[in-house]
Amino acid sequence: MTDKPDIPRKTVYRLSIYQRCLRRLRENRVETVSSEALAKAAGVTPSQLRKDLASFGNFGTRGLGYNVEALSGTIGETLGTTRLQPVILVGVGNLGSALLRYHGFNKEGFEIVGAFDGEVGKTHPTVRVYPMGELEGFVSANGVKLAILAVPASVAQQVCNELVAAGVQAVLNFAPVVLEVPEQVVVNNVDLAVELENLSYFIR
């Protein structure tokens, strides 16, 4: 069971990145890696990497480095990605259907088990699209905790409320809106316009 030594959110982000680098090392049959090498691959400083890992345990061997396999396993445990995590997607428009077709998730332990859309009769070649009315039943029947929200801004808060009511605990939100949710629900935002504006500022 994942107990939660409270690791800061930014650290958790970096753990995912380390995890990806470790996966690549494993594919290349590398057994051991130093904080310096791994940090370089992940684009951080070695100090930071060591501190990050220290926040939930001691796994390195001084003078040697980290065992790739073992570290990767521990990070997976910590993130809670060792088992496949079922995810639903809500809003099968442009972006939504691209996400359904995109299978990059599976490799990393997520599977989109169902999609929902307000407009009845929508379909998708590989994932079944349900009407919103079936949301609650589906979520509890399948133990879904995680939802991807890809609906238009105008209805995002409303649909988010339905997700919360259905028992969803975490939302990856693509709508350009600041969602209000109860304390125990987590929201991460992916906001393309904000990212572009940010870049726009940093262009000389």
Added chain:
Amino acid sequence: MTDKPDIPRKTVYRLSIYQRCLRRLRENRVETVSSEALAKAAGVTPSQLRKDLASFGNFGTRGLGYNVEALSGTIGETLGTTRLQPVILVGVGNLGSALLRYHGFNKEGFEIVGAFDGEVGKTHPTVRVYPMGELEGFVSANGVKLAILAVPASVAQQVCNELVAAGVQAVLNFAPVVLEVPEQVVVNNVDLAVELENLSYFIR
């Protein structure tokens, strides 16, 4: 011209969000807003909002609040989004073509003026798709500074190098890879798997 009083990156992100809230207020003919109200809409504390704005000037009127129109204008100036900014998209796969169809950008001052793909002969209903060979010419002819990178991880670094060589100054990267770029080039990453893993950790 945008001079750059160096505003911290996190503040710049929030400016975009304030900007969006201001736009909505403007649509509703609201003339004046207090730091408290705007902060609430943006999901931050009033103090933080005031500090953020203070980092590049003084625009409020004590006792009254901020003029919506004026503040929005200044933020637009600061972010460099008052003029339409031309953007190219590289990699017309699943995600890439969804982004081409998605017009949420235009409203916020960005226009995808061309797309590029390694595979010749790709097309798209509204945006012209060019072969990679024409990248450099296109970028300099159209004054493009900003690129969206939506190619597979395996070729992302390579393609990114070509972008940099062509003169692109900022990249919004969707590939799950840590890109290496020269100092003067800015990269923002949107990494869906990392976001999901992050949520996964915070689910009880």
Added chain:
DNA sequence: AATTGTGAATTGATTCACAGCT
């Protein structure tokens, strides 16, 4: 000899609280 783990130092971001305008 190499490399981790970590306390101390530093740097950065956020919040407080109130003086100063309108």
Added chain:
DNA sequence: AGCTGTGAATCAATTCACAATT
């Protein structure tokens, strides 16, 4: 009376630097 602008205080994150370990 109300609300901004801001210095001071707090809190958080990062880096340094070195003792501890293999």
